[in-house]
Amino acid sequence: MELLFSNQPTHTLTLPRLYDPRATLLAPSSPAPSEPPAPRDSGTETDVRFLVWWLREFLLEDRDRPELFSQGDTVRPGILVLVNSTDWELEGELDYVLQDGDELVFISTLHGG
Template sequence: MAAPIGVHLEFRGGAELLFNGVKERHVTLPTQSTPWDIRQLLMWIKNNLLKERPELFIQGDSVRPGILVLVNDADWELMGQLDYKLENRDNIVFISTLHGG
């Protein structure tokens, strides 16, 4: 069993608007049979935090194109993207790079 872990989430660049304007959250992810990865975190965020228009944040089992994801200040593409195994006290930042005009 994987123990519960605490992670810090940040939503920037307009992504916070999908979360009632909340830019930062510290969440504790519950115990589960396998270690948490970002794929599972995204589904948890969708089910527990996302307040409106999920299609602007989630596409399939990943983030929508135009959302930059940083794991502890590094691009998630360097960390394994969806398969990155979360660790206690990780900082995950979601930055929307899409802007209307």
């Protein structure tokens, strides 16, 4: 996973509290956004679905191969996701609403992690 994200094991992010889900569901022919969405006064609470999209669009180093990290709106099979040291399946997976101070860990179970 580090190789996909600038060879850094840790990233500290500041994300908006709310987002417009339509901004993250770009049609395949639409160009990728050039900068992260601005904070909003209304919309959907920022969840893991938004984080996966944000990581793919703005932090993924190899922009030509996003499939190494994600598949559709989720992470690709073979990537374990922990939310505050708990398997994300117990926290609601993509629907988990992010809280200040949350720690999410993405671990590739392929090729030794």
